[in-house]
Amino acid sequence: MFTLELRGWWWTPDKSESPVPGTLIFTEARALNLSLMGSLSDEGYPMEGIGLGQPLPLVLGIVSGQEVTLVEAVPHRRHFSVPGFNNVEYRVGIAYLGQHYDSVADISFSKIGLRFTHLEDWMAEVKTYTRLPEPGSSLRRHEVGFEQEKPTPQPIKDGTVTLGYDAKVKEDALSAAIQVSACMRIELGKKLDVNEWYRGYIQPIENLLSLAAGTSVLTRELVAYSPEERARPPIQVVGAGFVAERERSSLLTRDTMLFTAKDLECSFGEMLTRWLVFEDEYRDVLNLYFSIARSPRMYLEHQFLSVVQALEGYHRRRFPGTELPADKHAQRLEAILGAVPEKYRDWLEKELRFSNELNLASRLKAMIGIAGDVFTPWTPNSRKKASFVRKVVDARNYLTHYASGQPPRPLDTGKLFDLTEALSILMQTLLLAELGFTPERRADLFRRNQRYGWTTTRTKSTH
Numbered sequence: 001m002f003t004l005e006l007r008g009w010w011w012t013p014d015k016s017e018s019p020v021p022g023t024l025i026f027t028e029a030r031a032l033n034l035s036l037m038g039s040l041s042d043e044g045y046p047m048e049g050i051g052l053g054q055p056l057p058l059v060l061g062i063v064s065g066q067e068v069t070l071v072e073a074v075p076h077r078r079h080f081s082v083p084g085f086n087n088v089e090y091r092v093g094i095a096y097l098g099q100h101y102d103s104v105a106d107i108s109f110s111k112i113g114l115r116f117t118h119l120e121d122w123m124a125e126v127k128t129y130t131r132l133p134e135p136g137s138s139l140r141r142h143e144v145g146f147e148q149e150k151p152t153p154q155p156i157k158d159g160t161v162t163l164g165y166d167a168k169v170k171e172d173a174l175s176a177a178i179q180v181s182a183c184m185r186i187e188l189g190k191k192l193d194v195n196e197w198y199r200g201y202i203q204p205i206e207n208l209l210s211l212a213a214g215t216s217v218l219t220r221e222l223v224a225y226s227p228e229e230r231a232r233p234p235i236q237v238v239g240a241g242f243v244a245e246r247e248r249s250s251l252l253t254r255d256t257m258l259f260t261a262k263d264l265e266c267s268f269g270e271m272l273t274r275w276l277v278f279e280d281e282y283r284d285v286l287n288l289y290f291s292i293a294r295s296p297r298m299y300l301e302h303q304f305l306s307v308v309q310a311l312e313g314y315h316r317r318r319f320p321g322t323e324l325p326a327d328k329h330a331q332r333l334e335a336i337l338g339a340v341p342e343k344y345r346d347w348l349e350k351e352l353r354f355s356n357e358l359n360l361a362s363r364l365k366a367m368i369g370i371a372g373d374v375f376t377p378w379t380p381n382s383r384k385k386a387s388f389v390r391k392v393v394d395a396r397n398y399l400t401h402y403a404s405g406q407p408p409r410p411l412d413t414g415k416l417f418d419l420t421e422a423l424s425i426l427m428q429t430l431l432l433a434e435l436g437f438t439p440e441r442r443a444d445l446f447r448r449n450q451r452y453g454w455t456t457t458r459t460k461s462t463h
Helices: 119-123 194-213 268-294 300-318 326-338 342-351 360-375 382-401 413-434 439-448 455-462
Strands: 004-011 020-027 031-036 056-063 066-079 087-097 109-116 127-131 143-147 154-156 159-171 176-192 219-224 235-239
Touching: 004 066, 020 056, 020 087, 031 066, 031 235, 056 087, 109 194, 119 176, 119 194, 154 268, 159 268, 176 194, 194 219, 194 268, 194 413, 268 300, 268 413, 300 360, 300 382, 300 413, 326 342, 360 382, 360 413, 360 439, 382 413, 413 439
Parallel strands: none
Antiparallel strands: 004 020, 004 056, 020 031, 031 087, 056 066, 066 087, 087 235, 109 176, 109 219, 127 143, 154 159, 159 176, 219 235
């Protein structure tokens, strides 16, 4: 896990002559925390009514000669002692390691570098080598290195993306080791602040790679490049949501991922452009779905409701439609409202305002039809299809409304788990279609994946 502990001197931009010693600590559990031996504000410390002080939009620091900028420092703890120091702790939003900024408005970039968990597994193209001395050679030199084709920028929306590898070599007098990691660079024709980068590019890429890998993929390193990048090293960005695991938790292989870089029938830039456009319109729906993988402790009921809501929202936006044409529905409403007493018409008209919307059962049937062969294990015939849809609708209605008179629980835990898994695969199939995978290719990917080998047998417990 990535942790950080930096001891140095800290001050606000208007108090550069009064630095305060302190330590900046980052852990994934506590995020960023700045602990000072003193305070950065001029507020007094009366014995009664001691407050925490005001939030600080910008804090500057020097750590081992490195410039550091902290954004959104909010005081959350103060230790007061007589005699002694007034120690203040701040929760910090984002830390920029490598540069000072005069104002928050100045912190924006047109180029960033990213590393993700499992990106090496997904790319799976790097070749490392060790070369021993030639027999009889007087030059006793061992070489370690890696081979890759020269990465080239690929066009995406508003800029370019580059996929490649870089390496770190650790050596001493007797040994050497090379560590190769995959990296991604994105360069745009405009500057964005970090939150805009995260919302517009980083989180969508995390979601895309999570879909491909079949597990949650998170950012493990984010660096930003200043315009004079040749003169300065990149700026490391640290904060909750911008740094995750430093080491991958497990190795993924091609037959445990939904698809890899080698499975693409177009360039990565083309696929990413398609995904960014799709994500921009369906962001809320996708966040509902991908939140399940990011929250492994989420209750099963919440997982089920999230994926159902994501599917229903996707279909409503992607395939807008109604039960009847507008004119036919108007005629139906006119006939119904004309047949009831006038004093009930206003109430009934409000109750029927959404009566022409497609219901969940109709939307599920339509999406199962799009999924095709991938969903055959759950719906091999019309009877099984109707049974599956009915169970999903009944479970959704119960978990949403908890109406009295219904059974205490329409599904036991095992069956609810099976339904949730099946609906997740349905969502994945629809997303593959949005990425341009043909029905035949989608079916091939699911058949290859060992994680889905259980579907045919497990389905028996669902119906």
